[in-house]
Amino acid sequence: MENIGFIGLGIMGKPMAGNLIRAGHRLVVFDIRPEPVEELVRAGAKAAKSTRDVALQSDIVLTMLPNSPEVIDVVLGEEGAIEGMKPGTVLIDMSSIDPLVSREISEKLKHKGVAMLDAPVSGGEPKAVDGTLAIMAGGPREIFDRVKDILGVMGATVTHVGEIGSGNTAKLANQIIVALNIAAMSEAMVLATRAGVDPEKVFQAIRGGLAGSTALEAKMPLILDGQFKPGFRIELHLKDIRNVLDTARKLDAPVILSEKMMEILRSLAEEGKGKDDHGGIVQYYEKLAGVKVRRKTDGH
């Protein structure tokens, strides 16, 4: 059985690593904070002293980190994982980062005989806990086939999208669609509220038609309750849309609506809403309009 290293035991990484342990995998773990390491050691993992130390003891190294700079630092930095990797080691970066950075890291690792997949996830903490994430992977097909079952422990769907970077490209596409759909339903429901119409009735009238979506079903009930406990935080969606704009600039791709979305998310973060669930995007519109999108309770 292969030794698996896991670096980055945050809100997502810790339950994902926990699921691998429960599925019977041998895990070596590292995080800059001791608490999640201790918790996973109690569950059966081995603690490593550094990211380099993780790599020294692993055939496959998984990383789950906040953004591109952290992945570069952990993998390529001083005492980074690359220093402990042998030819044949596989890196699976499950962080959501700039796809062009995934390609750059992969190029550097290739010189050491190390293969890489970028395999970001969608679904948030609840699905990380349940092991039902949607995992979108990029990188060599034969590497994907080799590690597919390991990814399957953490995800309900595991899709090979294409070459290295294409997992993160799919994730950016996902985040563009989700953010704009939540903003569009917010814009629509604030307009309805301004017109004196019960937004819950509007929701009932449109959910079965072409406006229906997974996000509408997931977020409208929270919006109607004014309940924005995360879930997926606005500050993380801001990070993803910033990666969209960075990637689009490098590729010279038009992202007109994502640019507007960036302004909305940045404004929310500046007003201290960054820790709210992204359903809280509605608050941007509510503030401008001076109304709140809440269901009327008169029962009519």
Add this chain to the structure above:
Amino acid sequence: MENIGFIGLGIMGKPMAGNLIRAGHRLVVFDIRPEPVEELVRAGAKAAKSTRDVALQSDIVLTMLPNSPEVIDVVLGEEGAIEGMKPGTVLIDMSSIDPLVSREISEKLKHKGVAMLDAPVSGGEPKAVDGTLAIMAGGPREIFDRVKDILGVMGATVTHVGEIGSGNTAKLANQIIVALNIAAMSEAMVLATRAGVDPEKVFQAIRGGLAGSTALEAKMPLILDGQFKPGFRIELHLKDIRNVLDTARKLDAPVILSEKMMEILRSLAEEGKGKDDHGGIVQYYEKLAGVKVRRKTDGH
């Protein structure tokens, strides 16, 4: 049995009227073009000489017209339906128009003892033919209850949203969400294509997650085929988003993304794409990026 008048026998109105005839209702019909009138007369309807003449012979008058000015003209104009209406007549305007115009028309009709519902529909020609439209109605609850079964002949869902104008408010909400969702998936898929990733693989990777929607399932296959035969035409979505902006201006509601959407739709119409299905919104991005979002056919 009540006599039903039907004014406006276009791509939507004609099959809707046809379904009412087939359900056994007595119909008096009018359109400025003779062909659809003749077709419905062959199916069992009676032809009227004018919109006033329709109203004279009807207990309930249905209108299905392109936009606010046509509804004002047909209902309130010279020789308009209002001249033939008696106290107790009901007007059901099923056109998609400015909700504030619905309110204004309703006010004028009230002086004549005529009640009105605004009851726009969603679902396009196929659902008009099948009698499975989503119908969103505004107006007095007792009038809605009285005509609900008639609307049910044309629609799979018939929802009472609230007071007069709220049907069209729900429709505007619907059109904001649909347009922006199609534009978001276009923006996302053009970015993926620019990054060299197969957009079909991205579609497969994200459809099961929070980015999933009825519009994604309906429109992505058309986008991947480059097939933009309508369906629901871009020029009609442009009209709806123009109504969004008009309504938002009068209500002082923020519609930041709809304003951008208006630019995109107007640009497409100016380039002669107005008759394309709104899935063809992707062409706006394709032109700017110099790529086409099409599935790769190499099978990998």
